[in-house]
Structures are given as C-alpha cells and as structure tokens.
Amino acid sequence: xxxxxxxxxxxxxxxxxxxxxxxxxxxxxxxxxxxxxxxxxxxxxxxxxxxxxxxxxxxxxxxxxxxxxxxxxxxxxxxxxxxxxxxxxxxxxxxxxxxxxxxx
Numbered sequence: 001x002x003x004x005x006x007x008x009x010x011x012x013x014x015x016x017x018x019x020x021x022x023x024x025x026x027x028x029x030x031x032x033x034x035x036x037x038x039x040x041x042x043x044x045x046x047x048x049x050x051x052x053x054x055x056x057x058x059x060x061x062x063x064x065x066x067x068x069x070x071x072x073x074x075x076x077x078x079x080x081x082x083x084x085x086x087x088x089x090x091x092x093x094x095x096x097x098x099x100x101x102x103x104x
Contacts, residue, residue: 031055039066 029049036045039062048058 028055032058035059035062039063040069041065 032048032053032055033042033045035055035058036042036048041062044062044065047053048061053061
C-alpha cells in the first residue's frame, strides 16, 4: 500500500511539474509575442521563440531595431514659408502666418 501512495505522489508531482513547465513556456511565448507586437515587429516573434532568445535579450534587440527604424525618418519642426510652392511671391513670415491663420 505504501508503494502505491508513493507512486501516486510521484505521478502527481510529475504532472504538476509538467503543468508548471507548460505554464511558464506559455508565459514566455506570450511575453515575446507581446514585446514584438508592441515594438512593431510581430514577424520577429517566431525567430526569437525558435532560438529560445531570452525576454531580456529580445527586448534589447527590439529596442535597437526600433532605434534603427526611427533613424530612417527625418522630421522638421518648423513651417517653411514656401510650403505651398510660391517661392517668388511673398515668401516671408507674413505669408507663413497668413497660411497658418487660413487667410490664404
């Protein structure tokens, strides 16, 4: 009888360990997928999961990829007085202000 109880306890412990492993694996996969999606690179999740990339490493790689991606875009923080193409006629700040106020 004692060996029967022992076998049941071992089986329960194994089942619990398997369940915990699956749960942590699922948590890991979901975290990787979420990181990739939020960073704008959902297609990279598969590669990270297959390679077993840690969440910390994936986060760093995604941050670098996001920074590299951001470098492709150039923004200007000012209004060009010739934004509407009238380079020859009234192209000073008066024209830019008139455009901003909707008077032109």
